[in-house]
Amino acid sequence: MTPTLGFWEGTIESLDAISQWRELERSSSDLVLIAKNVADITKAHETGRVAVLLGFQNTNLFEDRIAFVELFADLGVRVVQLTYNNQNELGGSCYEESDSGLSRFGREVVREMNQTGILIDLSHVGDRTTLDVVRFSDRPVVITHANAASIFPHKRNKSDAVLKALKENGGVIGCATYRNITPEDACATVQGWCEMVARTVEIAGIDHVAIGTDEGHNTTQADLNWMRKGRWTRGVQYGAGSEARPGKVAKPEWLSSPGDLGVVRDGLAAVGFSAEEVQKITSGNWLRVYGAVFG
């Protein structure tokens, strides 16, 4: 799993978050392993532990310093999203009216993440910047938590053009279960969700679709406020929600916790995927990209 260690947090706050995960790993070493590479993930799996990839949903941790990319890579950070809900120094976001595309600093950071083995996440990134990065990156990139916009139109979801470029790049999209960006019938039953996955595979190809979820654990209204408003606004912000649905949304009944994810394996088989294809969607595609990026 890839927990989010930061949305708006700067360098010091991000180091605090890394320290907290190290402390959790220390105090629960029978349950948690912070993974740096595929070998670590395999080891965690074989010893009955959860492999954790340290991830950030924004680049504020770098505080505009190109050299900090390598430092955070050395500290075990493996996934970083280039922009969160707002434009930043690197590029545009899905919620801005206009997307500049990848900036000059953005190009520097993409190159540096490629070289230091940090996986580039484009989930909340604007469509134009996303396309720029998918084409500019030397390594596969990912959309860890989103759906196809042609299946469920939403600013957070990705155009077919992006998904086709992702296929060329060798990357992966992790399909979401988050109710605000997922069709109602996919939330209602695991079969509905697996049918959505099948439609996504038709767009992006069997080697480029995986599980993303985008679910929180014990998320509070204060957490939501932080994600949506950070410290940047005094106004009301709904994030992926809306005035009609401003608050926390229910998880799909078939996925009340990560422990339920096993049902997806049967669900995918039931909608027609072969055993090999199920394996790709549930783990193989992620592992291929991790291997290509983490080395």
Place this chain on the structure above:
Amino acid sequence: MTPTLGFWEGTIESLDAISQWRELERSSSDLVLIAKNVADITKAHETGRVAVLLGFQNTNLFEDRIAFVELFADLGVRVVQLTYNNQNELGGSCYEESDSGLSRFGREVVREMNQTGILIDLSHVGDRTTLDVVRFSDRPVVITHANAASIFPHKRNKSDAVLKALKENGGVIGCATYRNITPEDACATVQGWCEMVARTVEIAGIDHVAIGTDEGHNTTQADLNWMRKGRWTRGVQYGAGSEARPGKVAKPEWLSSPGDLGVVRDGLAAVGFSAEEVQKITSGNWLRVYGAVFG
């Protein structure tokens, strides 16, 4: 005068810079007065001191916190440029290939600067973002150091569309003497420079043109590197310069120090400006905008 207290500096470094200027004011109280409003500027003038407006060429001092705008206003900051050479959370820059326009956070900051009495500087801001701000701001905005691009084409200089919008807004452009963005004949003689000012007045109007300069004092190559590269790149950056002219450029001979600026008064009269017009260009236009913004 409006010294630059920061280019890439974050909150703490910006507070350090403010502290240094306070220390200078304390140790040289016979020479320097940090001005908060027009009354302070008048007082400095009457007592033979230099009025200093604390200015920043970037918004990194706020570190994405809307509430910090008011805090820095309270600490005496009076001029802040929205973006420096790179795109940031607020908008686009003159050196980016593509300019997003004013972002969501950018709109929040413009509103907050309007309310807290910080003057918005758009000198290095991209053309699209500049136009957005000139139209969106409730108060006059300024271009403290640039020239008209129709007179000297350069990414740092401003289109006629911007200068005409500035006129509507009630703002001011401070014409530059910096050799990389100023015509050679304007650098060669004070008459040439005053003729350039006259052409700028034809575009923006007599109430919207003033003196900007954009000159440094004892600027070193290390200073230039900081301005151009900050901590964001390991590559070569020429800023307003070029591969053919990468380093420090000479000041105009007629302006070897700020003490020489008096020659502009006669120069403007010599190219046909009336006494009243000379007064507007050399001080009146700035003071009008300062009054409208600082309150």
